[in-house]
Amino acid sequence: MRAIVFERNGGPEVLELQNRPTPIPGDGEVLVDVEAVGVNYRDVYERNGGGYGSAPPAIIGVEGAGKIAGTDERVAWAHIDGSYAEQIAAPRDKLVAIPDGVSCKVAAAALLQGMTAHYLAADSYPVGQDDWVIVHAAAGGVGLLLTQLAKARGGRVIATTSTEEKANLARGAGADHVIGYAGFAERTKEITGGQGVKAVYDGVGKTTFLEGLNALAPTGRMILYGAASGQPDPLPLSTLGPAGSLYVQRPTLQTYTRTPELLQERARALFDLIGSGALDIRIGAQYPLEAARRAHEDLEARNTTGKLLLIS
Numbered sequence: 003m004r005a006i007v008f009e010r011n012g013g014p015e016v017l018e019l020q021n022r023p024t025p026i027p028g029d030g031e032v033l034v035d036v037e038a039v040g041v042n043y044r045d046v047y048e049r050n051g052g053g054y055g056s057a058p059p060a061i062i063g064v065e066g067a068g069k070i071a072g073t074d075e076r077v078a079w080a081h082i083d084g085s086y087a088e089q090i091a092a093p094r095d096k097l098v099a100i101p102d103g104v105s106c107k108v109a110a111a112a113l114l115q116g117m118t119a120h121y122l123a124a125d126s127y128p129v130g131q132d133d134w135v136i137v138h139a140a141a142g143g144v145g146l147l148l149t150q151l152a153k154a155r156g157g158r159v160i161a162t163t164s165t166e167e168k169a170n171l172a173r174g175a176g177a178d179h180v181i182g183y184a185g186f187a188e189r190t191k192e193i194t195g196g197q198g199v200k201a202v203y204d205g206v207g208k209t210t211f212l213e214g215l216n217a218l219a220p221t222g223r224m225i226l227y228g229a230a231s232g233q234p235d236p237l238p239l240s241t242l243g244p245a246g247s248l249y250v251q252r253p254t255l256q257t258y259t260r261t262p263e264l265l266q267e268r269a270r271a272l273f274d275l276i277g278s279g280a281l282d283i284r285i286g287a288q289y290p291l292e293a294a295r296r297a298h299e300d301l302e303a304r305n306t307t308g309k310l311l312l313i314s
């Protein structure tokens with residue numbers, strides 16, 4: 003079978019198409035024929051190295067959807083190593099069934115970023131009626147879904163994006179105000195009449211994190227869920243008091259789906275939202291499996307919107 007392997011850590015150039023033996027499922031595992039692979043920003047961290055994800059040499063990626071080999075059973079997953087491949091040996095308890103009416107592509111596009119957006123809006127800071135929140139990188143994979151979910155919960159969203167095209171997508175997802183990154187905390191204070199926001203959802207990190215603290219209302223929550231621009235500088239905890247008794251969280255989807263029951267519950271909630279039409283899944287681009295390198299280049303160059311898929 004064909005797979006995308008990285009033999010060493012580094013830039014997109016370390017991704018290579020290789021022929022690998024068909025994986026042999028172990029106890030509790032099944033062989034899955036992969037139809038669509040989900041590309042996530044975490045794959046960039048895995049490829050770069052630094053202790054995140056699999057160590058090279060390895061097949062990269064963790065998300066996808068397809069059929070259990072020899073059956074018509076359609077399944078999706080968000081946390082199985084070695085997912086950029088035509089076949090995968092998948093632990094049964096990490097698979098979720100894809101409901102009728104949802105395609106494999108939509109399932110692969112929705113699961114990881116959708117469950118993330120779901121726990122962010124419902125648990126990290128449960129968005130309430132009329133709450134102001136900031137969603138950074140709102141035209142990205144997580145951002146477009148989080149904006150929709152925050153709005154569905156009655157919140158008011160201030161979205162950041164880097165281009166006008168992305169701003170239009172964020173507006174389409176329901177954002178009340180779309181602004182650029184420069185001076186976003188001050189702009190937020192103006193928009194909210196000096197109050198600030200109840201929560202900042204920050205997957206950008208280094209270039210936004212510290213300024214985001216200045217955009218929070220008293221007792222507001224800074225939720226740092228990723229670091230697309232790099233890890234933020236260290237934060238002395240003593241600054242949180244005078245800044246308004248602020249909270250900081252560094253959540254992961256792994257924590258919120260740490261048992262098979264939590265995974266199934268979160269996936270069901272997500273698929274219900276998709277099935278009812280409350281959540282629109284935007285597939286921004288599809289690449290053949292062998293073009294994984296180009297998908298990474300586009301993602302890191304900030305040239306993408308919504309979800310990226312590899313089709314195997």
Ligand SMILES: NC(=O)c1ccc[n+]([C@@H]2O[C@H](COP(=O)([O-])OP(=O)(O)OC[C@H]3O[C@@H](n4cnc5c(N)ncnc54)[C@H](OP(=O)(O)O)[C@@H]3O)[C@@H](O)[C@H]2O)c1
Nearest residue numbers: 043139142143144163164205227228229230231254255304
């Ligand atoms: N903690 C969790 O559970 C969890 C789960 C899933 C994803 N995440 C995190 O969520 C974030 C978004 O992931 P995603 O897969 O949906 O990616 P994405 O948002 O589709 O892509 C990243 C976006 O970040 C923005 N960005 C700002 N500064 C950047 C920089 N210096 N380099 C690259 N991008 C930059 C870009 O949007 P603009 O051009 O509009 O700025 C870019 O499109 C990532 O940090 C990821 O690690 C966390």
